[in-house]
Amino acid sequence: MAETAATATTDQIEHDGEGYRRRDFIDIAAVSAAGIGGAAVLLPLISQMSPSKDVLAESSTEIDVSAIEIGQAIKAVFRKQPLFVRRLTAAEVAEANGVAVDSLRDPESLADRTKEGHGDMLITMGVCTHLGCVPLGAAEGEVRGEFGGYFCPCHGSHYDTAGRIRKGPAPTNLEVPEYEFTSDTVVRVG
């Protein structure tokens, strides 16, 4: 309301030369200050819901991969979600490279999904891209699906040895999180 009153007064100044009243200025200044103050309150109210410092502190994980033998996989926890680290055998690497990338649902080569110099170290989230179940295949003796990688029991998604979706309802490959090798044997994820 204060703003409508103010516009009217501005028009009047130009047209019939009447001035502002001091009270109009005080009205607008007071309501604006209160409005900005009120809006500023929203910032902490919204921001408090974002991940807190302790949650963020756990948002990166260091993993020692030296103990993983060829052909073995381990389950780690990254951001409270399972993370699969798998050291591929030469046969599995060859199998992954033997597939025509263009023929895939989510075309990516094994090299796109691993780091240079560590082409046999496949690090992916253990979260099916369909509805978020945890696929099987990381632990010893678990079913690895028709393509020898991972198999999600919920709705039957089959992933190959590069963690790429090959069959089933999942839309994309298993997600490769951001990570880097801090040394030859240590990986920092996140």
Add this chain to the structure above:
Amino acid sequence: MSFPWARQYEPKTGLTKFLDEKLPLPRLMYGAIGAGYPVPRNLSYFWNFGVLAGFFLVLQIITGVVLAMHYAANAQVAFATTEHIMRDVNWGWVMRYAHANGASFFFIVVYLHIFRGFFYSSYKAPREMIWLLGVVIFLLMMATAFMGYVLPWGQMSFWGAKVITGLFGAIPGIGESIQIWLLGGFAPDNAALNRFFSLHFLLPFVIAGVVILHIWALHIPGSSNPTGVEIKSESDTLPFHPYYTAKDGFGLGVVLLFFFAMVFFSPNMLGHPDNYIEANPLSTPALIVPEWYFYPFYAILRAFTVDFILPAKLWGVLAMFAAILVWFFLPWLDRSPVRSGHYRPLFRKFFWFGLIPCMALLFYLGGAHAEEPYIMLSQIATAYYFLHFLVILPIISQIERPEPLPYSITEAVLGSDKKAVLGENTTPAV
């Protein structure tokens, strides 16, 4: 309320006279749910469900407040305190089973209330606002029920929370940030559990507030009735008390019989056994499904499997929300001036042989495994669902020739207005 023959409140004792001057609460109640509210004389049992829904809201609030006295919203102990309520707390088991089944019964009566509205077109002028507020209540109920199901921190709680908040991840660009913001982390954990508890406690009181608005809006035109003909004279009405307090009371008794039969003899019938396993982020249950009352919308969500401009997952999310939001537009989609389905031959056919089987199918499919033939069936049912509201209803209201309406409610009940026995302080019926 707005009828001139409505009985007036007259305080008789010293106390009620004192109250009436200082805070006329008894007068308000008398006009709202007492003898001062004239109601159509021909209401069927389908008009019981509003009061029943109100009853279950109160039951949920009472049992919920009791449960909150013994529960701790912390991911370390939430599951344990839920079991503590079941095993150690005096009468804790009955409180929890009443609360869990109370939610189911709340949804049963609300679904019947909504379908009463669909059949008798209760959403039409002058009752649009009542309908809109009702849809708001339903949305709030869904949010509340979803968050309540997370609190026991079992496997279904955890994975349900993950899948449902994952829906927001389908929004392009900002989806993942929204999901992280909602959860306060990268997966459901302590932060999510705590905020869900806080909101699960708050929202029922917000619902109670909107219910008051819903009833307020109802009292302006007054209740609708099975003929859809508006009230014309006093002989069309009866005072709410004692006539409908008695009828609602009887209906409540019948529903409570079923309710307590479930609480005492089959309390887990509508639950999922997986929720008696503590939440484990590293292992998923074989079938993740929400509670039964979300099944139709879950079926719609999963019906989209093909990317078309937007990703399939996003289509599913949009369709799921649209399936409820379309109800907001119902008063303007159905343009027929006749309200009651009893006088609308074509509408009636599409209601009983279109919408009802379609909803029944969606209810079934939401709980089924995501595989053929269920996926194709959900696609057909979803298509019909939207077709019904967006195409069939508007066309019916254009081409249908309704059957003749009775002149008045009294005529519909007694055969003639002249047979009405009138109370005092009234004008004669026409």
